Amino acid sequence: MSENNPLRDTFDAIADPTRRELIRLLAEAEEVPLHELTSQFQMGRTAVSKHLTILKEAGLVLDRKVGRETRFRLNAEPLREIQHWVSFYSKFWNTNLIRLQHLLEEEEE
Template identity: 80%
Template sequence: MSENNRLRDVFDAIADPTRRRLIRLLAEAKEIPLHELTAQFQMGRTAVSKHLTILREAGLVLDRKAGRETLFRLNAAPLREIQDWVAFYNKFWSSNLLRLNQLLEEEDE
């Protein structure tokens, strides 16, 4: 799914702690079957599947069939949007803190 065809906003998809944990688990492994992901949570297979669907709609998760199992893997490319957003504010705060520091030094003189 291309970034233009995403069904769900990446920020919305990562807003839930369960989905962030799923992303972490997927980042640590090449591919994971649904039953192994479900074993990491205190919720049923259906609930984990719903979270994976939201991540898939945001383009963060890819899946493939392997026999009777579905294997899931992370597609980290959409996370670039979040990285860019955070980088902008990192630059914003660095710049403002530098100006504040300069003002404080001028006051001390």
């Protein structure tokens, strides 16, 4: 589970390609109204809202009402959890590739 919000795991929230695209769109703008986000997809407003709810539950999206309009913005902080996880495995693979390189060099000698 996410440290930011126990309702939704960050990894689960970004597992869907539509939600990853929503994150990308929000990262490119300071704040985006729901109707603008919906226009980027071949699905209805309700479906986009459901994806945004999942991202909100993971703490990845913040929203605010401006009159009758809801505007969304990215909160990238929960993505640090994913960055740390990927970083760990990046070090793992780099270490193992260096070992392999040393073994191959020893074989050549």
